Amino acid sequence: MTKIKHHLNDALLMAYSAGTLPEAFDLTVAAHLSMCDECRAAAESFDATGGALMDDLDTLDLSDDSFAATLRLIESAPTVSAPRKRTKGVLPAPVQDFIGGDLEAVRWRSIGMGVKQAIIPTAPNATARLLYIPAGCAVPDHGHRGTELTLVLQGAFQDETDRFGPGDIEVANEDLYHTPVADIGEDCICLAATDAPLRFRSLLPRLAQPFLRI
């Protein structure tokens, strides 16, 4: 795999560790961490921060029966579920968990100009989708009201800021208007998460927006 150049920022890593991100963002961060040990190490050091903070809290007593109740839970627990197998597919393990398989399980819907998408059902405060951009094609130029995370899973795209290859994640906010164009060599597959509707420049995608849930 080519070297990952675009990483998550501290704010997102910390919020992921604290457990305060919307589910669609959790999914995208978890997918990037599956591909990027640099950010995984950073995320785990934020976990260490959480552990240190928890250590320092004023403790709260448990009910008298608590330890016995925990032992009963352990006894009645099903045998430990086996850890997930490492996958060789295009989609990272956490995405496969949501979709129930690799690319073959994705139900694409055309959104025009060759571009396809598949919404991944998550909690409603943010949206996650897989995007399929044929080689050389573009996603209509758009801006953002909130934050948009775009993780490349296959192929590459180029926009006004830089080129993004497999494992790279672009963090876009209000000040970025961009037109992502897929590399000519290969179709590009991305996982994108947004916490507010995108803002399209041209009328046609704007009209289609409510139907496409972009």
Next chain:
Amino acid sequence: MPDLQHQTALDWTDHIHRIRAQDQAAFKEVFAHFAPRVKAFLVKSGADLQMAEECTQEVMATVWTKAGMFDPSRASVSTWIFTIARNRKIDMLRKRRRPEPEDLFWGPEEEPLAEDAVVLQQETKRLAEAIRALPEKQRHLVEKAYFGDLSHTEIAEETGLPLGTIKSRIRLALDRLRHQLK
């Protein structure tokens, strides 16, 4: 030589290893120390007392059942239990498992290097001391980020936490693990 405090952190690692071997006495000590902290964390992040009590029992039961996956070259016992508590909290709110990265863990054949574990435990201790020593205002912001009401857009892109050293130790542990998994 590790001083007494470092020794304490290492002792918990040893407890988890004993729990792997079904040692109930070790589990009772881990429970006595950590369960009241887990409960405090859950209440502080918005759970009511009843929910926090039940959730804490589930978290501690997970400590027992997942003891085999604890990796002392990447996390202290506090860190590990924090992640279990955080995940359980989210699962209860969403009624669905929190998206987690691909699992990376040592198989039964190989274990992380003892030296890596010792250094990581010491670095975790140092980080805890550094967090305690943060200026009041900054510490308050970090606590707000972890215990509730600060969104990712309200967190500074550079948090100012001294995570450089611990991050490179974890990175090293991940490299060794990846090498072993090949």
